[in-house]
Amino acid sequence: MIMGNTEATKEVKAAEELKMPITYDDLKKNMVDSGRPYDFEMIDRAYALAAQAHGGQRRRSGEPYICHPLSVAQILVELGMDSESIAAALMHDVAEDTPVTVAEIKQKFGPEVALLVDGVTKLTQIKFSNVEDRQAENLRKMLLAMSQDVRVMIIKLCDRLHNMRTGDAWPEQKRRDKALETMEVYAPIAHRLGISNIKEELEDRSLHYLDPIGYETIRDLLNKHGDEFLHKVCHTIARHLAENGIPKATIRHRVKSIYGIYRKMYMQNKDFEEIYDIYAVRIILENVPECYTALGLIHDMYHPLPNRFKDYISTPKPNGYQSLHTTVIGREAIPFEVQIRTWDMDRMAEYGIAAHWKYKAGITGSSNDKLDERLAWVRQLLESQRSSADATDLLSDIKSDLLPEEVFAFTPRGDVINLPAGATVIDFAYAIHSAVGNRMIGAKVNNRIVSIDHKVQTGEIIEILTGPENRGPSRDWLNIVKTSEAKNKIRNWFKKERREENIEEGRNALERELRRNMIVLTDEQRTPFMENLARRNHCNTVDEMYGAIGYGGLQLSRMLSKIKEEYAKLKETEPKPITVELKHVHSSDGVVVEGIDNCPIKFAKCCSPLPGDDIIGFVTRGFGVSIHKRDCANVRESMRHPENADRWVRAYWADDAKENYKASLELTCMDRANLVSDIALALGDMRVPIYSLMARAAEQGRARMSVTVGITNTEHLNSVVARLKKVKDVISVIRS
CATH class of the missing domain: 3.30.70.260 (ACT domain)
Known part of the structure; x- marks a missing residue:
């Protein structure tokens, strides 16, 4: 059996969906045709509630709002999701955009559906200081719900996919913002869940908004090449497999996604002709032995390219993907990739975690354990956030931990450790165990000593050299490691083992930041100022805040806006300087001091005032007038003492101020x-x-x-x- 799956056919299908908005009857027909045991009574009630709640609401495109939840539900049906997912998809915007509450949904549909709806609902009631905080908190809430039920994120991905399909109705800036968020957050999560079709379409549609010229250029190149060539190759392979005892092979062909080609052309500076996996033939077989037999037959037929073979059957990707990959070249001199897999592997590659979703009859035992393993990265991300008081750290962790590129390395015992591209041997050590990372003193790669910032490459055998048990990590490692798991474990070690050191380190770092920003506090001001700052950063005590800064849980650069806000409040409550109203008299040193004629002037070394600074004068005992900047810490401190009040006089720069x-x-x-x-x-x-x-x-x-x-x-x-x-x-x- 030979089937095609080109970029053009995907676009035609999406365009047909957008021309004819889906109706509830269409959705029910698709559910019936799927043959899955849906709870139609519950889904009918969910649709009725959504249709009534959204009522006269319309989308930016002008179509009735209910078309959006219907389309999201349709994508979930295509993924093979269950009744609760379909019901939640139909109601996913009800709690956010209508008077209906999550509590009402829980009462009518039970806690399971309510959890799904609540997990997808944005945090609309909370005020955030900036867009990044809101984005991070929305994502954190979804990940928390996802750690309880993965269907939350699958529904959210389908929601985002339909929004991107209809994104032409958004204003231009919103299109670009949504596309960037989709590219950096949602496409990597779809990749990690193994839902390749959704991941590729999210990337392609995001690219269409972010770089329309690059998108059109690659689409035109794809339309000129390859469809006839792929059909011919598929028939040749099918005939050769049948002649050699594999008659039941299903053969498909596909063209690499536009964004996949874009990454290689524009980010790796390659020409279109230099990309070897633009065209791919997929062979689906009954069992694993047939896969390896077919690999040998393919290498008999075509010339394999060196270093282009990957065995993901024996070493699956972190998202569960399994296949044999080889790149070959035939008489036409066009290289193409051949992917060989079983039917189970194909379902996992297409639908990812949705492929083995647990119906109520459900998956138990080892499969359930595998599902938990697949979601371990969610718990790792959330765990790393517990040691950080800054919500926006979650966004950077998503971007670093969920990148599509991964590397695979081996321990000396042959265990496989997978890490994001760019990870170091320190990340490798912490991926084995936190105790190994904490005791690490060096590493060997393929029996050669390497530096601790060595970046792991696929296929390397890495041995971690460890020191005594009481040895701990270095603070500098936080600037070297790539994964949030390693950062979290290093911070936790300092948090537990070096509390006093953390407090001292944090206090000194904060003092340096205050001095750098010319924020000066008196002894009376310091305690309430620091207590307010600790509360604003979700710390119970000032020492806890110092400790969090010391072990890296709080970033001073991100605290700066709060520090400045607290300081501005403090300055508003300070007493105004007491001045003496006297006639204007010029001094002989470029400064006008009111009421004092030809008095010696000296400039205070504590603040070194310059022309243009706001200044004030202090009448000294026997040494003339000392000129200070008005915001000098010594000025504020002196004004608090009544005996000095009438010694402060007005001063300002004369027009004939001296040159230097x-x-x-x-x-x-x-x-x-x-x-x-x-x-x-x-x-x-x-x-x-x-x-x-x-x-x-x-x-x-x-x-x-x-x-x-x-x-x-x-x-x-x-x-x-x-x-x-x-x-x-x-x-x-x-x-x-």
């Missing part, structure tokens, strides 16, 4: 030769006088530099800072 003022800058750079001379040269080009310059080595290959220069005002200083930032390997420049 000293300003000190702190530079953080990557350490290299000629760095100091490049900095000095940049300042010389700007005709800026240099009063002092000191450099010192710092950790992690960096250098710190302190330089004091002469400038005329803050505008001049800003231009100097901007020029220094352009010097190669300069990371940051701040005013000290």
Whole structure:
């Protein structure tokens, strides 16, 4: 039997579906034709509730809203899902967009259907500070529900697929946002669940919105090549297999997805002709021995390309996929891939986790255990989130852990460990066991010592070298590892074993961040400020917050907006400076001090004010007037003491301010030769006088530099800072 499955036929099918909106009668007919034992009474009630609740609602395209849940239910029928899934799909937008609640659904349809509806429903009642937080929390909620029932995510994937099919009705920016989210989150989850048809269509439709020119270019190339060639190859293979004792082979052909070709052409810089798996022939057989026999026959017929054979039957992919893959080339000089698998493997490849969904008569025993194994990654993701107070970490974990590319490596005993592409030997150690990772001191790859940041390649045999039991990981490993599982285990070790060290590390890191952002707190302000900050980051105590920063559960870069908000609130409650109203008198040093004529002026070293800064003067005992920036920490502290109140006077810059003022800058750079001379040269080009310059080595290959220069005002200083930032390997420049 020979069947085709080209990109063109997929597009025609989708277009036909969109021209004629599906009706409930169409859905029921498809369920009857499937021959599966659906609970039509429950599904009828679900449709009636959805149709009434959505009533006069219409989609952006103008069609009745009920067409959307009907289409989602239809995709689930094609996947072979059960009655509860179909009922939940029909009602999946009811709780979000209508007055009907999840509690009502639970009362009428039971807890199982209610869990599915609630898991898919977005968090519309909670206010979030930004779009990324909302996206992360929605995803976290779905994953939590999915860990209880995988059908939640299968329904959500079908929901997103139909939305992408009808995405032309969205505004352009929304199309791009939805396409990017689909590409980064939902397509990888479909891949991990093994539902290849949905994964490929989600990617292709996302690409159509993100890069329409690239999409059309590849589609035109595909339309010019290959259909007649594939038909001929399939007939030749079928005849040869039958002549050699395999008469019952089913042979299909397919063309690689547009996005799959796009990745290789644009991301790996390959020409269309350099991609060897654009065309594929799939041979489906009765059992595994026939698969290996057919492989030998194919290699007799065609010339196999070297290094293009993969045995996913003996070493399945993490999503359960099994097949033999080989790339061959015939007399036409067109390479094509041959995939050989059994019927069970084919169902798993097409429908993934949906292929062995448990009906009520159900799957028990070992199959149930396999389903739990398939969902272990969900629990790992959620577990890693428990050690992080930042919801947006979930998005980065999804992007790193669920990438379509995976590598397979072996332990010395022959156990297979699969990891995302780019994972290191540290990730490999933690994938074996947390104790192995914690005691790791090095690694051998194929009997050769490698560095700990060595990236794992498929087929490598990796031996982890371990030290004593009390040895622990290095904090630097958090910047090296790729998987959330390894990050989570490293953080947990520091969380349990190094509490005091974490608190100290976190306190010091936070203090550095406060200084960098010129946030100065008095002793009286510090305690309430830190307590409020801890509460805002979901920590019970300040020490718990310090500890979370120390072991990596809280990221300072993401805390910064909350720190600044708390500081702004604090400044609003501070007393205003008490000033003396006196006549304007000019000083002789470029500063106007009200009420004091020709008084000696000195600029405070604690804040080094410059023309353009908001300033204030302090009448000293015997040393004239000391000029400070108004936001100087010493100013705020002094004003709290009543005896100093009347010694603060108004001051501002005169129009004839003197030419040069000293300003000190702190530079953080990557350490290299000629760095100091490049900095000095940049300042010389700007005709800026240099009063002092000191450099010192710092950790992690960096250098710190302190330089004091002469400038005329803050505008001049800003231009100097901007020029220094352009010097190669300069990371940051701040005013000290």
